[in-house]
Each structure stands twice: as C-alpha cells, then as structure tokens.
C-alpha cells in the first residue's frame with residue numbers, strides 16, 4: 466500500500482527519500498525548489514558522502530549507537546550497512562514517519578533512555594540547532610557507556626558566521642527546521658565538552674573543499690570511563 470505521508474525533505478544522497486520538517490512555510494517554496502535542484506545534488510551530496518565515510522570509520526567497534534536528531538535516519542542506516550551487527554536507534558524532536566532507523570520522538574531535552582544505554586551517542590549537524598548545547602552534550606554523555614561523537618559547525622571569523630548562517634537558514638528554515646544561528650568557536654566547543662566531563666580523543670576538521678573549514682568532528686570519551 467502506498468504511504469499517505471509525502472516525503473518532504475531528503476537528507477540523503479543515496480536515493481532514499483525521507484520525511485521531515487512538518488511545518489514548511491509557504492514563503493519557503495522557491496527556496497526549497499532552489500535547494501533541492503542546486504544545493505542538494507551539487508554541494509550537499511558530496512558533503513554527505515565525505516561525512517558518512519568518516520563517521521563509518523569513527524563508529525567502528527560500537528555495537529549500539531544512538532543518533533540524536535537523526536532526521537530521516539539515512540546516516541544511521543548507512544552506518545548499519547557498513548558494519549554488520551551495528552544497531553542504530555534515532556531520536557528526534559519532530560515526528561519522523563518513514564525514518565530509516567527506529568526513531569523516537571522526544572521533547573528535545575531529556576533523552577528518553579536510561580544512563581549508559583549505548584556504546585556511542587552521536588549528533589550530526591544537530592547541536593547548533595539546540596538552545597543549550599552543553600545541556601544536550603551532558604544528556605548525550607549520560608546515555609552513553611563511553612563514546613560521544615559530534616559533527617557540527619564552528620566559526621572562524623565574522624565572514625564565516627555570516628556564510629554559515631546563510632546556508633543554515635536556506636537549508637533548514639524553509640523546510641520547517643528551527644535554527645539558533647549559534648556556531649561555537651573550536652575553543653568554546655572544547656570548553657563545553659570539558660565542562661560536561663568529556664575528553665577529546667580525536668578532533669578534526671572535515672576537508673570538503675575551499676571555504677568549508679567549518680565542519681569539526683569530535684570523538685569524545687567520558688572522563689569517568691577513561692582507561
């Protein structure tokens with residue numbers, strides 16, 4: 466039977482349409498058209514391929530992962546495909562019918578799982594959408610046995626903030642996703658992580674091409690799980 470839920474937003478380049486962003490504003494229609502026909506195939510697709518390849522390496526060894534803000538679950542699904550035996554679960558603040566991994570909706574604050582439920586808890590391009598990044602990081606650490614993996618954005622000067630904000634706006638707000646326009650510097654990211662008891666095991670900037678030095682990845686380990 467054909468689903469009555471129309472996919473609204475594709476987060477994947479692999480030809481799997483997901484559903485997301487239920488409050489799409491009418492005024493956003495031309496921007497959505499532009500993003501779908503230019504940004505997604507030519508910029509977002511290569512970016513996502515590079516990101517997922519790196520994430521596949523970084524989650525190696527984990528058996529159960531939680532993908533916070535999983536969107537349509539495409540990343541979790543690709544990680545499971547790459548690693549037989551890996552189980553990915555998602556949580557989202559919006560309803561995600563048709564998500565490619567089992568996904569729970571929640572209030573965006575308290576992660577609906579007990580302490581130390583997952584080997585690794587990840588958030589890809591999510592934390593800068595949340596009003597309180599340290600609180601979210603703390604929750605991620607709580608439900609992880611050991612690892613937290615963050616891919617997000619960072620600023621490196623005034624112009625980068627304006628550029629990232631513009632991209633963030635155009636690729637989210639017309640699709641019904643709220644933006645906070647908060648992109649911590651690398652120093653601030655490190656401080657947040659330290660303050661919530663996470664030690665940096667790996668820190669890198671994804672190399673996606675000229676003018677894109679704003680994609681940090683942090684593989685973090687709970688300080689009380691070190692050793």
Ligand SMILES: C[S@@+](CC[C@H](N)C(=O)[O-])C[C@H]1O[C@@H](n2cnc3c(N)ncnc32)[C@H](O)[C@@H]1O
Pocket residue numbers: 476485533534535536537540556557558559572573574588589590591594595637642
């Ligand atoms: C740019 S999308 C990224 C989706 C997915 N992680 C990916 O990389 O394809 C940001 C997502 O974060 C979700 N989000 C925003 N605030 C959140 C929160 N507090 N907890 C969980 N998800 C949240 C949004 O609904 C949206 O799906």
